[in-house]
Amino acid sequence: MDFLVKLSDGFIGMFQAGADTFMGFLTGIVPLLITLILFVNALIKIIGEDRVFGFMQVCTKFMILRYTLIPFLACFFLTNPMCYTFGRFLKEEHKAAYYDSTVSMLHPIVGLFPHANSAELFVFLGVASGYAQVGNQSELGLRYLLAGFVIILIRGILTERIAAVLASRDKKKAVNA
Template sequence: MLEWLAGGAEAFIGVFNEGGKVFIAFVTGILPTLIVLLTAVYAIIELVGEQRVHKVARYAAGNVFTRYTILPLLAVFFLTNPMAYTFGVFLEEKHKPAFYDSAVSFVHPITGLFPHANPGELFVWLGVAAGITKLVENGTAPFSLAKLALFYFVVGLVVILLKGIVTEWITKIIARREGVTL
């Protein structure tokens, strides 16, 4: 019985030891990268000018394709999650639900290439990346981690475009049914 308890205690503390190792890996790996990326993005905004960034956002809101691809991409890249949703101020009321749907759906696909965009949920990408890295080390991965990140990004853009179009359509139907003018 004593050995069983000792084994349980060792396993329990082992979980925290492994967690500590992962934390140290983050501190020496991804955290400095995130800090530098955030600093770079804020520096770009300062250099370009916030008004110019807003002007580009207003332009991107002009048609359905840019409204649900370029605008969410710019919002998530420059403002990161959750501030990205504030780019909705550049849209007419009837487009805001679809923009939100597109932007919220893009915070994960962008993380593989630009981890600063959604650092709070970076663990999702890091979990996938750890699995692919093991496969690459074993020589059994059919693609590289970089290729996965690019595919994730491109598929994310296609998905947010489709979601934006469908959500805009649903919003029109519901507004018409409820007698609301947007």
């Protein structure tokens, strides 16, 4: 009988823990995310969509900006999944590398700017809770973001080169056919 009581308490306790976590999200993370999204949308309206998009188009001409700043700003301003739409400013041969860089930025940006990919926030918070025992959570977020910039630049450059090689092979096959 004691076993059944403990099993029943554990079963209900699991759902109570889930409900407590859910309420914590509703009173903590959800209002934060909504406020951040509203702020970013207001900032775009204040600056002007034409200016933001014009700036992006100029930046795409430079490889280092194309695979660092553009993915970061796209994730920051448009969030996931809309950030991929900034690929429209790129030449066709750069789009695959932009996508690769942007996908890779969606994880590291969350530590400092959780609105960019709120679904990823729960993974980051799990890592950060362990890190908080030995260090500062903001420090972790900054290190995560800086490492992300290095990784997305490398991935962007490599993907651009791979896409160029594959495109040249396709052109050779088309000429020989």
